[in-house]
Amino acid sequence: MLENYLLEQLVAFADAGTLSKAAQALHITQPALSKSMHRIESLFGIPLFHRTHSHIELNANGKIAVQYARRALKANHEIIPETLAFYRRQHTIRIAGCSTIAIHHLIQICQDYYPTMTLTTSLISYPAAPALLQNDDYDLVIATRATNDPQLISKPFLDERLMLSVPAGTPLAKHKKVSFRDLAGMNILAHAGSGVWINICRQQIPKVNLLVQENMQSLDQLVKASALPVFSSSLTTVDKQMADRVTIPIRDGAAQISYYLLCTRTNYRNFKDIFAGI
Amino acid sequence: MLENYLLEQLVAFADAGTLSKAAQALHITQPALSKSMHRIESLFGIPLFHRTHSHIELNANGKIAVQYARRALKANHEIIPETLAFYRRQHTIRIAGCSTIAIHHLIQICQDYYPTMTLTTSLISYPAAPALLQNDDYDLVIATRATNDPQLISKPFLDERLMLSVPAGTPLAKHKKVSFRDLAGMNILAHAGSGVWINICRQQIPKVNLLVQENMQSLDQLVKASALPVFSSSLTTVDKQMADRVTIPIRDGAAQISYYLLCTRTNYRNFKDIFAGI
DNA sequence: TCGGATTACGTGCACCGTAATGATC
């Protein structure tokens, strides 16, 4: 059995070209390295070096040996990282969804059921959802449609209705409901995390100008500082519903979305509890 | 860096199932192995075993680790054998030919030019010759035809004429030459090492009965003990030409063969000297 | 004379073995 320290020293010598440079790189002394090279050679039983009195270099055999030594070291170096990757994978639930609110709900549920698991989340656009599961990019995906893919499981997860929050004094505030058409040409605040809603609004509201904010703080500031209407939803938590504002449901059918929870059939057994609970 | 002894111990434990059995297999003590398993676990930083007070077994992480450990050990165990194989390959000339005599001549030449090289020889049938070179099964091949394969080099090597050795007193001994037809229906001794000649004789001599001998000693005994004719050739060394026998050339064109020496174009540079010398 | 390789010799550490303890069937 060739010990790893010998392989590393051989490779270091191959990379450095001289014993002294290699010894320097390895943080050992020249004599130690010299002896190691002799040890290696005696273990192989054939010459690996071409030596003169003050020079040593790899011969053809030595170069071949270095090739295989590199492979062996590589295989060795992979053991721990690959095992750790497996471990982490076993302790991580990878969640993707098209709505931050829906993702947030799912996170709460996962934390309840699997308090020791690490959760990772990604906000994605809808069309790729089934592929993301089949590629094993994610474990749980929240989509806006069920799937008929036999490899996947899907179940209704949440319903969300889009709403509009407007200052109490404005004309719109008097309506019990509004429709998309009523909002034509308006400037309306929205949060990027709303995901699919952004596209739906752009499609449904003529000439709308959506003021999409990437982060929630900016949005809150703008809501407070302006009289602009802002999109809200039936899933928005109560604390988001500001004073001095009224929240009006949007009556259109397109303002209602059903989210579905999807996972692969093979992964389903890990998430049976979640699927049973929703 | 995971030392190989740890990997071997881990794998041995995976194979044996208990520390005591594994320790026995490894010829170390149980406490030593127990400590090694703890060492490994601490190097990984995650649990690899499921332990009760008097039992220890691999968990999912441990099983993955064992997989990668096996790979790493395999890669390590390949280093020396693969390098030795390369070394031997570099110091071996692999010869194949369709005639023991021609091979013998080539061996003499190789020994002169490359006295330190190991020579291996195989007696082969003709048709496969070019393929044997292209498959890298052999370095030098003696065939009965040149080749027009652009990947190969061929050069005339030796000419051989088939002869017949008969006891001095017999009727055939009076002829200066004989033809295959004269030998119709006869019992004639031959040596298996004659290779292609066997087939030629069977094709050319009507109803011939060839008494083919595998080894040279048997043939010599039969030649001495009988008055049977025996095939000889222009390449046969003089000591084979027995007293009390005369050797008669066979006049047919088919009784003359030209041998060609072949090698691959890539290998040619190693054998330039030989090709130049013939 | 300097840089690079080898030889000689002393040392520290890490792995192993022996002995003892704990725990389960």
Add this chain to the structure above:
DNA sequence: GATCATTACGGTGCACGTAATCCGA
């Protein structure tokens, strides 16, 4: 009581460092 795993402690082999030598540019 037998088997299996773990803890404690002492010993030893071996790879490394220091020092010295040899050789070539």
